[in-house]
Amino acid sequence: MDAAGPSSKRVIMCRAWERRLEDVRIRDADVNKLVMNYLVTEGYAEAAEKFQIESGTEPDIDLATVFERRAVLRAVESCYLKETIEKLNRLDPMILVMNRQIDFRLQHQRMIEMIHAGEMEMALLHAINEILPGIENNVILFSISSCLFCLALENYVFLIDFLKEFIRTTTLFPLLGPSQRLKLVSQVNAAILTSQNHEKEPKLPTLLKMLICIQNELDENAAFPLVCDLMTTELPDTACPYHLSF
Numbered sequence: 001m002d003a004a005g006p007s008s009k010r011v012i013m014c015r016a017w018e019r020r021l022e023d024v025r026i027r028d029a030d031v032n033k034l035v036m037n038y039l040v041t042e043g044y045a046e047a048a049e050k051f052q053i054e055s056g057t058e059p060d061i062d063l064a065t066v067f068e069r070r071a072v073l074r075a076v077e078s079c080y081l082k083e084t085i086e087k088l089n090r091l092d093p094m095i096l097v098m099n100r101q102i103d104f105r106l107q108h109q110r111m112i113e114m115i116h117a118g119e120m121e122m123a124l125l126h127a128i129n130e131i132l133p134g135i136e137n138n139v140i141l142f143s144i145s146s147c148l149f150c151l152a153l154e155n156y157v158f159l160i161d162f163l164k165e166f167i168r169t170t171t172l173f174p175l176l177g178p179s180q181r182l183k184l185v186s187q188v189n190a191a192i193l194t195s196q197n198h199e200k201e202p203k204l205p206t207l208l209k210m211l212i213c214i215q216n217e218l219d220e221n222a223a224f225p226l227v228c229d230l231m232t233t234e235l236p237d238t239a240c241p242y243h244l245s246f
Contacts, residue, residue: 012224032057034204041202043189045070061198069192076185081110088188092195099191105184107131 036057039048045066048059059066068091075084085106088095096103107130114123190200215226 010222012222014225017225029057034207036060038202038204040066041193041199043070043073061196065196069189072192073185073189076188077181079109079113079181081106081113084188085110088192091192095191095195098195099187102184102187102191104131 032051032055036048036051036055036059039051040059040061040063043066045063048066049063051057052059052063068087072084072087072091075081075087085096096106107126111123111126111131114120114126193200211227218224219226
């Protein structure tokens with residue numbers, strides 16, 4: 001039963017709220033589509049394939065492309081940067097061309113790998129062939145270092161000395177840590193999805209954001225049992241109205 005609260009807010013009792021939720025009918029097929037969308041967008045190819053067999057839900061993208069994308073993401077997760085670059089170029093050479101920031105991070109980390117392995121000459125060549133052109137074409141980085149590169153391009157000796165100093169300074173940088181690696185995985189995944197004309201984010205997190213937004217709006221006018229744990233979506237275990245917040 002609804003009741004009037006002392007704060008002039010409309011108060012909805014927990015049991016009444018649960019009865020309203022029970023009246024809402026959600027089709028299993030719609031839930032399955034949400035799950036499948038999440039799996040394919042996040043690149044969980046094997047799980048998506050099993051879920052397709054078990055639920056009969058068809059993915060909205062060719063699973064073969066999900067397996068290809070998963071292979072690239074695993075290479076990033078394992079910090080196999082040379083393999084990552086090669087796989088991305090085989091998948092679509094335009095991905096790194098259109099995503100210069102990702103290309104720079106991969107090429108830069110690849111150079112750090114070479115330095116840590118003691119391959120200084122290879123690192124120098126890699127900087128000249130792969131990193132320097134990317135910096136020159138990057139408007140933000142170019143605005144910071146334009147004077148240096150103008151001088152460098154006029155004087156080859158200065159260019160080599162500059163790159164050697166750049167490499168020496170870079171040796172202070174470690175390889176990607178776990179959190180940086182996960183961020184790069186997410187960026188690479190989004191870049192591949194964009195190149196395949198697929199949405200970059202799954203629908204489920206968007207729906208959860210909508211839930212929070214709608215709850216906050218309703219909370220301004222009514223006291224009701226808020227979902228305070230999105231992992232379980234459980235309501236407060238009480239018959240009294242709850243006024244919870246995030």
